[in-house]
Amino acid sequence: MAGAFLYPGLLFLASIATVSSHSQCLDNPPDLTARRHEAGTVVDDLAGFKAYVTGAAHSHRAIVLASDIFGFEAPLLRKIADKIGETGYHVVVPDFFNGQPVTDGTNLTEWIKLHSPVKAANHAKPIFAALKKERKSVIGVGGYCWGEIKRPIEILGAQYDVTARPKLVYQFVQALRQRNQICYYAKIFPGVKHGFACRYNDTNPFEVKTAEQALVLMLDWFGK
Numbered sequence: 001m002a003g004a005f006l007y008p009g010l011l012f013l014a015s016i017a018t019v020s021s022h023s024q025c026l027d028n029p030p031d032l033t034a035r036r037h038e039a040g041t042v043v044d045d046l047a048g049f050k051a052y053v054t055g056a057a058h059s060h061r062a063i064v065l066a067s068d069i070f071g072f073e074a075p076l077l078r079k080i081a082d083k084i085g086e087t088g089y090h091v092v093v094p095d096f097f098n099g100q101p102v103t104d105g106t107n108l109t110e111w112i113k114l115h116s117p118v119k120a121a122n123h124a125k126p127i128f129a130a131l132k133k134e135r136k137s138v139i140g141v142g143g144y145c146w147g148e149i150k151r152p153i154e155i156l157g158a159q160y161d162v163t164a165r166p167k168l169v170y171q172f173v174q175a176l177r178q179r180n181q182i183c184y185y186a187k188i189f190p191g192v193k194h195g196f197a198c199r200y201n202d203t204n205p206f207e208v209k210t211a212e213q214a215l216v217l218m219l220d221w222f223g224k
């Protein structure tokens with residue numbers, strides 16, 4: 001599942017509680033050795049965070065992209081950030097995990113306690129302040145598998161997501177419907193599973209195409 005404007009960490013936490021044996025959050029981890037040409041650069045101190053910064057440096061429209069649990073170094077995530085940047089945004093991907101993303105052997109239960117999306121949302125406030133100081137208005141926040149919600153949200157779910165199942169997405173939509181001041185868009189993509197938008201199999205044409213469609217919807221949403 002993927003969300004444009006903050007991501008339902010709520011769902012993620014809720015689902016960790018219910019998915020005991022296997023979490024799709026851990027499937028197809030990024031290959032950190034598969035370096036590609038990156039359009040952006042890493043800065044050491046964006047309001048106290050290391051961050052990957054890409055796109056139109058002088059644009060007044062900024063997008064903050066939250067990584068999934070594997071962190072801001074994932075090549076496919078940076079590729080997505082570059083693509084968003086190509087459409088005219090200044091894009092920042094902060095290292096919300098302070099150099100401690102999930103790796104082989106991480107105990108997810110313990111990790112999520114140390115890296116709760118709720119805490120991170122508070123820690124992220126100086127990032128927004130710093131961007132505003134640079135006269136950038138933050139248009140949106142996009143995230144994958146990890147985050148929270150207060151603003152208009154687009155939720156892109158996956159048919160075979162056992163972490164944030166379609167049923168959970170529907171429940172979420174019900175909840176959003178009841179708070180009718182929050183505008184939202186939700187879609188379930190057929191034939192794919194959790195992580196489809198940022199951790200897809202990049203040699204599988206169907207998965208690549210689906211992830212591209214998800215990116216187009218995300219860009220449309222930011223455009224709105």
Ligand SMILES: *[C@@H]1O[C@H](CO)[C@@H](O)[C@H](O)[C@H]1NC(C)=O
Binds near residue numbers: 109
């Ligand atoms: C992960 O941490 C939790 C809480 O500390 C513990 O109960 C659980 O046994 C650990 N799981 C593994 C696989 O070590």
Ligand SMILES: *[C@@H]1O[C@H](CO)[C@@H](O)[C@H](O)[C@H]1NC(C)=O
Binds near residue numbers: 205
């Ligand atoms: C990725 O997709 C290719 C082509 O469909 C397939 O051969 C390969 O096994 C897939 N890799 C994984 C990790 O699923």
